[in-house]
Amino acid sequence: MTLSPPLPPRDGVHYRACNLCEAICGLRITVQGGQVTDVRGDPDDPLSRGHICPKGAALPDLHADPDRLKTPMRRDGDTWHPMSWDDALDLVARRLRGVQAAHGPDSVATFQGNPSVHNSGTLLTAGAFLKALGTRNRYSATSTDQLPHHYAAAEMFGHPLLLPIPDVDRTDFLLMLGANPLASNGSILTAPGMRERLRAIRDRGGRVVLLDPRRTESAAHVSEYHPIRPGSDALFLMALLHVILSEGLARPGRLADVTDGLEDLHDVAAPYTPEAVQAATGVPAATTRDLARAFARAP
Numbered sequence: 001m002t003l004s005p006p007l008p009p010r011d012g013v014h015y016r017a018c019n020l021c022e023a024i025c026g027l028r029i030t031v032q033g034g035q036v037t038d039v040r041g042d043p044d045d046p047l048s049r050g051h052i053c054p055k056g057a058a059l060p061d062l063h064a065d066p067d068r069l070k071t072p073m074r075r076d077g078d079t080w081h082p083m084s085w086d087d088a089l090d091l092v093a094r095r096l097r098g099v100q101a102a103h104g105p106d107s108v109a110t111f112q113g114n115p116s117v118h119n120s121g122t123l124l125t126a127g128a129f130l131k132a133l134g135t136r137n138r139y140s141a142t143s144t145d146q147l148p149h150h151y152a153a154a155e156m157f158g159h160p161l162l163l164p165i166p167d168v169d170r171t172d173f174l175l176m177l178g179a180n181p182l183a184s185n186g187s188i189l190t191a192p193g194m195r196e197r198l199r200a201i202r203d204r205g206g207r208v209v210l211l212d213p214r215r216t217e218s219a220a221h222v223s224e225y226h227p228i229r230p231g232s233d234a235l236f237l238m239a240l241l242h243v244i245l246s247e248g249l250a251r252p253g254r255l256a257d258v259t260d261g262l263e264d265l266h267d268v269a270a271p272y273t274p275e276a277v278q279a280a281t282g283v284p285a286a287t288t289r290d291l292a293r294a295f296a297r298a299p
């Protein structure tokens with residue numbers, strides 16, 4: 001297999017999407033003399049509306065970095081030698097097969113970084129490669145930060161990718177536990193420009209509530225911030241459920257026909273009064289009751 005070197009970019013203005021994170025901001029890229037001279041947010045992008053973060057703005061530095069790897073490198077003692085893609089792929093395939101033949105399929109592990117989800121080549125080929133590899137030791141950005149969401153989605157909705165996300169641009173009450181959208185750029189939500197989106201909720205009379213053990217960057221952009229003890233989110237959520245169910249505030253509406261076990265939930269949530277969990281969560285019972293009622297009554 002021979003890979004041709006990429007052609008230099010054409011001079012002019014190019015519109016692309018940043019593939020560094022799932023905010024997928026629209027970019028306006030200027031090329032002059034074959035060099036990227038400017039990258040900025042595209043104000044006409046319907047999703048990101050001109051938003052760009054420092055990582056996106058630094059893409060030209062990444063592109064032109066003299067230390068950027070453009071060919072596989074093989075370490076020999078303390079030195080590194082460039083090698084061809086053909087030789088590199090043969091070497092990796094031979095070594096992987098050797099390790100697995102000697103120690104079993106699970107003796108190798110994989111890790112996929114976040115941008116691999118935003119690369120069409122990786123997206124198309126990684127699944128087949130991982131299946132052929134046959135190891136159960138597969139790690140990724142998902143396994144380090146969002147697998148509980150996928151697990152809950154699979155249990156509740158039947159598929160790990162049926163992830164419910166808040167409708168940030170229309171909601172009137174946004175409750176966040178441990179989320180730091182100013183830093184994550186709305187990860188999972190694919191909602192770049194969260195600073196403006198949070199402000200818009202407050203501007204239309206809504207309420208943005210953040211619970212986090214740490215007063216994060218996002219805390220300055222919410223209606224109210226409440227510290228919570230680390231590891232106690234589940235207790236706080238059970239107390240919310242307790243208030244909503246015991247005070248008859250649940251409105252399952254058309255979802256009632258497709259919901260199982262709501263009565264069981266009443267029994268499960270019964271012991272978790274806000275008063276019973278406040279010592280563990282550090283959230284005053286009155287605050288929990290207020291949040292539960294406001295959350296349930298939000299339009």
Ligand code: SF4
Nearest residue numbers: 018021024025053056
């Ligand atoms: S938030 Fe930053 S890294 Fe993420 S897509 Fe936008 S510019 Fe790229």
